[in-house]
Amino acid sequence: MSTSCDLYRTVRLIRRFEERAIELVHSGVIIGGIHPYIGQEAVAAGVCAALRDGDIITSTHRGHGHVLARRADPARMLAELAGRSTGLNKGRGGSMHAADFSLGIFGANAIVGANGAITVGAVWAARRQAGEEGGPVGVSFFGDGAVNQGVLLEAMNLAALWRVPVLFVCENNGYATSLTVEDAVAGTITGRAEAFGMPAVTVDGADPQAVLDAADAAVLRARADGEPSLIECRTYRFDAHHTWEHGSRVRYRDEAEVALARTRDPVEIQGSRLSGVDRMAIDAEIEALLDCAVEFAVGSPRPDPAGALDHLYATGMRGRSGSG
Amino acid sequence: MPWLSYRKALNRALAGELAGDPDVFVLGEDVRVAVSTVTAGLAGRFGSGRVLDTPLSEQAFTSFATGAALAGLRPVIEFQIPSLLFLVFEQIANQAHKFSLMTGGQCSVPVTYLVPGSGSRTGWAGQHSDHPYSLFAHVGVKTVVPASPTDAYGLLSTAIRDDDPVVVFAPAGALAVRENVDFAELAAVPLGVGRVRREGDDVTVVAIGHLVWDALAVADEMAGEASVEVFDPRTLYPFDWDGLAVSVAKTGRLVVIDDSNRSCGIGAEILATAAEWFGLPAAPARVTRPDGAVLPYAAELDRAVQPSRAQLVSAIQRVLNDGGSHAR
Numbered sequence: 001m002s003t004s005c006d007l008y009r010t011v012r013l014i015r016r017f018e019e020r021a022i023e024l025v026h027s028g029v030i031i032g033g034i035h036p037y038i039g040q041e042a043v044a045a046g047v048c049a050a051l052r053d054g055d056i057i058t059s060t061h062r063g064h065g066h067v068l069a070r071r072a073d074p075a076r077m078l079a080e081l082a083g084r085s086t087g088l089n090k091g092r093g094g095s096m097h098a099a100d101f102s103l104g105i106f107g108a109n110a111i112v113g114a115n116g117a118i119t120v121g122a123v124w125a126a127r128r129q130a131g132e133e134g135g136p137v138g139v140s141f142f143g144d145g146a147v148n149q150g151v152l153l154e155a156m157n158l159a160a161l162w163r164v165p166v167l168f169v170c171e172n173n174g175y176a177t178s179l180t181v182e183d184a185v186a187g188t189i190t191g192r193a194e195a196f197g198m199p200a201v202t203v204d205g206a207d208p209q210a211v212l213d214a215a216d217a218a219v220l221r222a223r224a225d226g227e228p229s230l231i232e233c234r235t236y237r238f239d240a241h242h243t244w245e246h247g248s249r250v251r252y253r254d255e256a257e258v259a260l261a262r263t264r265d266p267v268e269i270q271g272s273r274l275s276g277v278d279r280m281a282i283d284a285e286i287e288a289l290l291d292c293a294v295e296f297a298v299g300s301p302r303p304d305p306a307g308a309l310d311h312l313y314a315t316g317m318r319g320r321s322g323s324g
Numbered sequence: 325m326p327w328l329s330y331r332k333a334l335n336r337a338l339a340g341e342l343a344g345d346p347d348v349f350v351l352g353e354d355v356r357v358a359v360s361t362v363t364a365g366l367a368g369r370f371g372s373g374r375v376l377d378t379p380l381s382e383q384a385f386t387s388f389a390t391g392a393a394l395a396g397l398r399p400v401i402e403f404q405i406p407s408l409l410f411l412v413f414e415q416i417a418n419q420a421h422k423f424s425l426m427t428g429g430q431c432s433v434p435v436t437y438l439v440p441g442s443g444s445r446t447g448w449a450g451q452h453s454d455h456p457y458s459l460f461a462h463v464g465v466k467t468v469v470p471a472s473p474t475d476a477y478g479l480l481s482t483a484i485r486d487d488d489p490v491v492v493f494a495p496a497g498a499l500a501v502r503e504n505v506d507f508a509e510l511a512a513v514p515l516g517v518g519r520v521r522r523e524g525d526d527v528t529v530v531a532i533g534h535l536v537w538d539a540l541a542v543a544d545e546m547a548g549e550a551s552v553e554v555f556d557p558r559t560l561y562p563f564d565w566d567g568l569a570v571s572v573a574k575t576g577r578l579v580v581i582d583d584s585n586r587s588c589g590i591g592a593e594i595l596a597t598a599a600e601w602f603g604l605p606a607a608p609a610r611v612t613r614p615d616g617a618v619l620p621y622a623a624e625l626d627r628a629v630q631p632s633r634a635q636l637v638s639a640i641q642r643v644l645n646d647g648g649s650h651a652r
Contacts, residue, residue: 089428100430114414114418116384117383117384117387120391121391128373154385155387312425313487313488317466
């Protein structure tokens, strides 16, 4: 199928996955809530479409889109959110830590700005091991809230200094929880990268194709000569910062603003590029996939509490128990 | 037999692991010229690709190492200043340490954090004189504090080969120690195995890091009045509880000397465990830094805040004179 169809399939999958996950939050199946990615799907879809097998990504607390766009199994992802032993992380990580190392997904990370340096180290190491073959490029996804975290800026410096080909992808959705970019960011987001001599562009983060074009250009440079880049994707989060908000009285943006943003829906933007037949076929395929995923997740066994600290140490070491 | 200094022991361990495993590399500040001397000669021998000078970006290069470990390498980070561990506590305790569990065992993070010169270096004042090993034991990061050159060699080698993060504290107070050893007999030392440094019958003194040497000196001084056993745990987490239990079962009395602040220091944990498990007939004692101590600059003040031999003598006497009736 065409790139347009692939991009549509990804944004539609993420959208419907998130909607199903929110239902499972409200019905109590997903206990910790989620940070919905709804509205930002074009970023994950566009960036990940520029990658190939072996590339490395790291993600955030709002990470379902990245993990799905990197082709993690939606059923095992949903099982992870439901805390089941069949989940990607065997129920040990949940929404904010989903990982699939077999696909180069080096984990969603719940500390804002923390994943950049991890990505730089991972890509540096993988390329060193690959030698002449070149090795992977990496992507560090983060939000606008992360651009004021010192460790992320330090990581950009290391990437530029040591020519580690990492795409720093900023999903600027306008808000760090409730704090606006205007109230948080002095200077510009791209300016931070430019200060390290790193190419930086701002793209329409509602348009999967626009994101893909920018990512393609950055990945090309990255593979050619190890150059890192920053891509600022202007996007908008249609839903809550966290599903906790659904039942709270916290208000930091008005309905009109959200309604206006919703007029530029990445699923509709990409969907309009497909024939009606193609679109319906993909929609049906995704509904069937997610029906199976929900069934798998809800029907999967819960982990045995006796193994609560399994995997704490890679060596299998056990500390003392908390009682007795 | 030749003399082995503590720093040279660390250097030999690093060189040995670099030579033996191409996945091992060293990074840190000023490691190529070896300001701490611990990395002396390594850049020349192994190249700057395996001995990396980093910018002063402790948080980023600590997580850089985590990423490199996730991708299959075995980084060793040198921190010139023990208090830098506070700056990177997030990167070690909240990132490196948690990856294995959070991912359901999909990955491991074999990073070694080496701190040559932990604790007071006399006159380096508030922000260069901490000894934060108890913090790492508390969060569950493997933590070793070797007292001697041979243990420094053996434990650093083991730390680098271990598949989990390990913090290696090389106390400033032990860096001057030298041992007369056969280099061919230097060997890895397993984590979690303590060592009786001096046998005794009346009281067990658990001494950590450089304080092992103070405890041995005190044991000599007190030889006329008490038979002191000195137990060097070497690893604080995992702790050799079985080894300590054997010692305390023999002596029936326990004193800990620990260069941590008093509240929630490893000394507190050792006493708590003894209270729960060892059935001590006499109340135990500990000698530590005071609660919440910040090391002041002036030499007299610096020393006043660190555990001293005089305090240890008093603590031993107090424990020996306790009303308990331990029968041997």
